[in-house]
Amino acid sequence: xxxxxxxxxxxxxxxxxxxxxxxxxxxxxxxxxxxxxxxxxxxxxxxxxxxxxxxxxxxxxxxxxxxxxxxxxxxxxxxxxxxxxxxxxxxxxxxxxxxxxxxxxxxxxxxxxxxxxxxxxxxxxxxxxxxxxxxxxxxxxxxxxxxxxxxxxxxxxxxxxxxxxxxxxxxxxxxxxxxxxxxxxxxxxxxxxxxxxxxxxxxxxxxxxxxxxxxxxxxxxxxxxxxxxxxx
Amino acid sequence: xxxxxxxxxxxxxxxxxxxxxxxxxxxxxxxxxxxxxxxxxxxxxxxxxxxxxxxxxxxxxxxxxxxxxxxxxxxxxxxxxxxxxxxxxxxxxxxxxxxxxxxxxxxxxxxxxxxxxxxxxxxxxxxxxxxxxxxxxxxxxxxxxxxxxxxxxxxxxxxxxxxxxxxxxxxxxxxxxxxxxxxxxxxxxxxxxxxxxxxxxxxxxxxxxxxxxxxxxxxxxxxxxxxxxxxxxxxxxxxxxxxxxxxxxxxxxxxxxxxxxxxxxxxxxxxxxxxxxxxxxxxxxxxxxxxxxxxxxxxxxxxxxxxxxxxxxxxxxxxxxxxxxxxxxxxxxxxxxxxxxxxxxxxxxxxxxxxxxxxxxxxxxxxxxxxxxxxxxxxxxxxxxxxxxxxxxxxxxxxxxxxxxxxxxxxxxxxxxxxxxxxxxxxxxxxxxxxxxxxxxx
Numbered sequence: 001x002x003x004x005x006x007x008x009x010x011x012x013x014x015x016x017x018x019x020x021x022x023x024x025x026x027x028x029x030x031x032x033x034x035x036x037x038x039x040x041x042x043x044x045x046x047x048x049x050x051x052x053x054x055x056x057x058x059x060x061x062x063x064x065x066x067x068x069x070x071x072x073x074x075x076x077x078x079x080x081x082x083x084x085x086x087x088x089x090x091x092x093x094x095x096x097x098x099x100x101x102x103x104x105x106x107x108x109x110x111x112x113x114x115x116x117x118x119x120x121x122x123x124x125x126x127x128x129x130x131x132x133x134x135x136x137x138x139x140x141x142x143x144x145x146x147x148x149x150x151x152x153x154x155x156x157x158x159x160x161x162x163x164x165x166x167x168x169x170x171x172x173x174x175x176x177x178x179x180x181x182x183x184x185x186x187x188x189x190x191x192x193x194x195x196x197x198x199x200x201x202x203x204x205x206x207x208x209x210x211x212x213x214x215x216x217x218x219x220x221x222x223x224x225x226x227x228x229x230x231x232x
Numbered sequence: 233x234x235x236x237x238x239x240x241x242x243x244x245x246x247x248x249x250x251x252x253x254x255x256x257x258x259x260x261x262x263x264x265x266x267x268x269x270x271x272x273x274x275x276x277x278x279x280x281x282x283x284x285x286x287x288x289x290x291x292x293x294x295x296x297x298x299x300x301x302x303x304x305x306x307x308x309x310x311x312x313x314x315x316x317x318x319x320x321x322x323x324x325x326x327x328x329x330x331x332x333x334x335x336x337x338x339x340x341x342x343x344x345x346x347x348x349x350x351x352x353x354x355x356x357x358x359x360x361x362x363x364x365x366x367x368x369x370x371x372x373x374x375x376x377x378x379x380x381x382x383x384x385x386x387x388x389x390x391x392x393x394x395x396x397x398x399x400x401x402x403x404x405x406x407x408x409x410x411x412x413x414x415x416x417x418x419x420x421x422x423x424x425x426x427x428x429x430x431x432x433x434x435x436x437x438x439x440x441x442x443x444x445x446x447x448x449x450x451x452x453x454x455x456x457x458x459x460x461x462x463x464x465x466x467x468x469x470x471x472x473x474x475x476x477x478x479x480x481x482x483x484x485x486x487x488x489x490x491x492x493x494x495x496x497x498x499x500x501x502x503x504x505x506x507x508x509x510x511x512x513x514x515x516x517x518x519x520x521x522x523x524x525x526x527x528x529x530x531x532x533x534x535x536x537x538x539x540x541x542x543x544x545x546x547x548x549x550x551x552x553x554x555x556x557x558x559x560x561x562x563x564x565x566x567x568x569x570x571x572x573x574x575x576x577x578x579x580x581x582x583x584x585x586x587x588x589x590x591x592x593x594x595x596x597x598x599x600x601x602x603x604x605x606x607x608x609x610x611x612x613x614x615x616x617x618x619x620x621x622x623x624x625x626x627x628x629x630x631x632x633x634x635x636x637x638x639x640x641x642x643x644x645x646x647x648x649x650x651x652x653x654x655x656x657x658x659x660x661x662x663x664x665x666x667x668x669x670x671x672x673x674x
Binding site for chain 2: 001002003004005006007008009010011012089092093095096099100103104107108111192193232
């Protein structure tokens, strides 16, 4: 059968957002574990910080409510459940590109999330398989995606999300610069989807002399540009 | 036959877990709300001996060949109408008849490239055809993936038993699509999208056949040719479309103007012979429940052969003699509304109250073309595993016939069973489950 090398607008969009949401799942779980660890020692204010950084509206009254909500509340756009569901919503439209084996890691993650929510599982360790499956998902996708451009679009989404979260959570210049380099490696494989003007702005902003995440204006500007860099 | 299935039966829960892992679902709209459900799988297979299969295979090939000839005839010479074998009212009043298809000649004269023929096996061992599905028959993906999974979960079962391979369905499809495509371009499967009840199947077939899954908006027509649009205005020619979108939504410029699912002007490209539509538009005229009555006559008319497969005994109230019989025996017949599908519009006379029977009698009398009536076939129950116990429920078989240059019957099929012990309705949309269908090697 003649193979199709083109990627439609629908699929490009799904690939990009699949990459973003699946990375969001991974990073949110990682950050939640750190936050959870602090809360063990009674640092109850920590969860409020999460809301501010994710631009979300916090309505939870206690750390327990916060933990449960961040894991399982599908209506909370910052929760692991919301990100996992959205990753699945995009992936399901890409079965023939990423293949059933790859998709199955997300199916299992959604099923586990629902099961844990059902039994009100509060120990974040119960969600460890989701981290394992997320890594398996990326490995499987990289191996099975026959259309390299499709892979680059998905990896671009993944790296944009990574960078976005690093900026929101005040990671160091070294981590951010490394993530930006990683993003550019994929972006330059698919130059047609980059907004060149915005890339120029980012290149100027993400250098050691200008890097200052304590400056709210600077941070918001970089975040805005990161989120407008790719046109899908 | 010496069949060993204990290990497989014991693994039923594991198989269903794997089904969940692979997202084997179907969607159902109830009260306007879309819900996705797992399709319950029963690991006790339906077993068909090689002798029975040889008989079914011959009958199915014969029936589908005649149906394709009928479709050609209806949209060209209309000999069967002129010769009085099928009354013209049944053709031209059928919702499935599409005048815009008059004179269109699909490659090799094939209209129904994929036919899903619903059969039941009577307690006397006789097989009966209940329905021909020639528009968008679905369901083959389920036994396909079930076999993939059961072979993983219980390899020993397949070492013990000589079961014909069924994972070649994708190859049958891909070969047929390539034949119809004729090297004009890529082959695509056109899906209405994720919220279609059979979306799993669309995406699974795309994966397994190597075709591109196209969504509404991905395809467009230019100079009477169909193209797939890339993200930055690149385009590639499309040679065949296995469309899972209903006729009325396929071309908004010719049919339903509000359709966002179709491809504007696709009928022009199709008429010009620039793209193959799989299945062809207008097939509904041949799988109309009213036309079903005439299929055995078509076999004799077009092929000069006695029909191998029997219809369930059927009456058409349209004919006066049949109408009298139906009205006298309505309480023991099954009455079907010819415009309904998916198990809807099927009424068993025995289940109706006196008032309901009166109302139905009146409807049959006043709108005879709308109904067919059939004797209730006491078809074989199959063993189903329910909470570790074996129960017996009604089941049917949807056999799939793929027609390209050759007519081929897939050595398997979708066995659907009722989950309600008193019900004859096996449709997944009404809660039924499914089994793998094993055709035994000789």
